[in-house]
Amino acid sequence: MYMQRKEKMSRKILLFLLFAGPSMTLFVMFVIVPFIYGLYLTMTNWDGFSSTKEFVGLQNYANIFKEKDFWSSIWLTFRYVIASVIFVNGIAFLLAYLLTSGIKGENFLRAGFFTPNLIGGIVLGFIWQFIFNRVMTTLPIFPEQSFLSDPTKAFWAMVIVETWRASGYMLLIYIAGFVGVSPDFIEAARIDGANNRQILWRIRMPLMMQSFTICLFLTLSSAFKVYDMNLSLTAGGPYGSTRMAAMTIFEKAFTYHDYGMGQSEAVVFFLIMLVVAVIQLRVTSKREVAA
Amino acid sequence: MLRKLIAVLLAAVMVLSLAACTAPATTPSADTKEAEPEKEEEAPADEAEEEAPADEAEDTGDVADYGGITLTFMNSKPEISDEMEAIVKGWADQHNVKIEFYETSNPTDTLTQKYAAGDGPILAVVDSTQIVEMGEEKMLPLDGAEWEGETKLAWYVNGKLYGMPLTVESQCLVVNKKAVEETLGREFDKSQYTTTETFEALLAELREKGMENPIIMMSESWSMCGHLFAQMMNFQDGTAQGCFDFVDYIKDGGDAYDNEMFKNQVKIYQIYSEYNINKADPLAAVYDLNCSYLVDGEAAFMSNGTWGWPDLAAMGADVNDYEIMSHPIDNDLTGRVQASATKFIVIDNTIATPEQQEAAKAFLNYLTMTDEGQKALVENCGIVSAFSNNPYAPADPVNTSLAVDYMATGKTVNTVPFGAPSDFRTTMEPYIQKLVTGLGTDRELADALNDYWRSHEPNGR
Incomplete structure (x- = not known):
């Protein structure tokens, strides 16, 4: 009996290793090991290229509290995340509502809205830089000064570009949510006398809460991590007013040759993101209802 | 049974493919992964011995x-x-x-x-x-x-x-001489306009005669905040020691605001901003468009450097129309350009x-x-x-002008080995941009410069 159980166990382990082994190994090699090594680097004064580094304990973490630039970039990133999440999801949801209501050319419009998502962040930034600097400044409805030359407008320029890029992707998830709600519920609600607004609020939205959970998580995390578009659209300017957290951390590690400190900031940033993402997932998951 | 067999085979393929990923352990660099194993195989053990005749062969024309x-x-x-x-x-x-x-x-x-x-x-x-x-x-x-x-x-x-x-190379003003002369209606002699006062008067005259904004100030950080601002230190007395002395002066409690070359530099920014073809929006200037302004003669001076010629040539710039000139400097180094490797x-x-x-x-x-x-x-x-x-x-x-007008006549400044650390530009950038757009003051710029040098060491000492 014991031998039989043991054999079964080793068979299970073998099967597990056969199927999950390769991906587990890759995951450990490329995610877990670098993460742990990254944590170790936060406790050193490594400059990023030297072959020697001194162990400094938690000194870097203690110094983060004195880093005004880092905290101001975190605050800026928070504002950017809030604005992006609201606009991306708001617009994606409205478009999804329209594109599932039976209007003509739905498929063409869905593909059209999704297309910006296929353009990489760097290219996207350069395209929009051209639009803001060269196109909009020549149109009479816009001011002569580029959006990118004014700190407040440059911030909103980033939000506009992110909304343009990400809403098409979220749109597809919301469409899946809308389509996934059984017509039986809608029909039943109509028979009970519910109007369109009530159907949307009371029937559709609760039943497609999973879409909100996914979309909010994706937009939150991508907005927090923004770097490529930040670099090519505003390069942190004007006056250093749009340096988001990722750019500040990158500069600290690579430009200022303070890798240990930059890595520590990255860990703190990661923890902040983690807390926000977990709260978001908990809040939205609680509202999910089963049909 | 067949399904089990297929499953095991698939898993084996995945494991082997993983092993294949890690195979070229001898590769010294990720980028060279394709060629290196070949090298390991092909390069004979006595490669070093073969190198000596190879070098000799270079001199004798053999390959x-x-x-x-x-x-x-x-x-x-x-x-x-x-x-x-x-x-x-x-x-x-x-x-x-x-x-x-x-x-x-x-x-x-x-x-x-x-x-x-x-x-x-x-x-x-x-x-x-x-x-x-x-x-x-x-x-x-x-x-x-x-x-x-x-x-x-x-x-x-x-x-x-x-x-x-x-x-x-030299950081300097690239001049469309033809555009200047056609606007002024007389021959242009750059040696007459080497100070802030005379150069500003020239720009005013050009404006009066129809060239509204004769100068192009680049918006790129490496130009506006890197090259142009660096001359504030390079032209202290034109030597590395002069740069180090300036840094020490700040470290010892001195104020950059009182430094003559700092004042000169602020004046340069003010003049360039006033007569800038991108005056309406100096931070949104576009490099290619700037080059076209110079080539088309809409502006006559471009704050750039000798490296910019290929971009001008690509836009059809005529080789006979261009030369370089120094930024306006008011001290003994007036009329010189920074030129170094x-x-x-x-x-x-x-x-x-x-x-x-x-x-x-x-x-x-x-x-x-x-x-x-x-x-x-x-x-x-x-x-x-x-x-x-x-x-x-x-x-x-442009490079001919550097070689003939400046290097051959000794009118160059070279502050090697002095250098600012790599974060100097990014740190100073917001203050310089604010000065140029009128949102900041020279006092704020001086304070930022003071703060920087009190917490950093220059390279090259």
């Missing part, structure tokens, strides 16, 4: 064979990327070397990332900053190189030679094999000691050579 090794080449001078790549690959083809060429506009960041990943380039075009910061640890000392005696502009750190000077080629000393280093050295010899290499550098890349044995003269008017 050395490096057995198909790979050299990675990082170019941080994007405006000559195509030409440089052609030169490197042309040489490599002759010597059985594979080249992996890439460019960057930010050598500090790229090198830091590459070295952090254990993948530094074997050959790299870099600025002096990277040699100062990384040279001793990462780069191959080149003392005793064949070309060492032919230049005074090579870069040394603590007495050791690390950088082969690639080009001499601005780019260097270095060789890696961390992952490069002896064979790769030998090949890289041979390439440097090719550029500096052979007629073909010398000619290619000057004529194809359009640069001013830093070597006295290079007989070729620059073909374009």
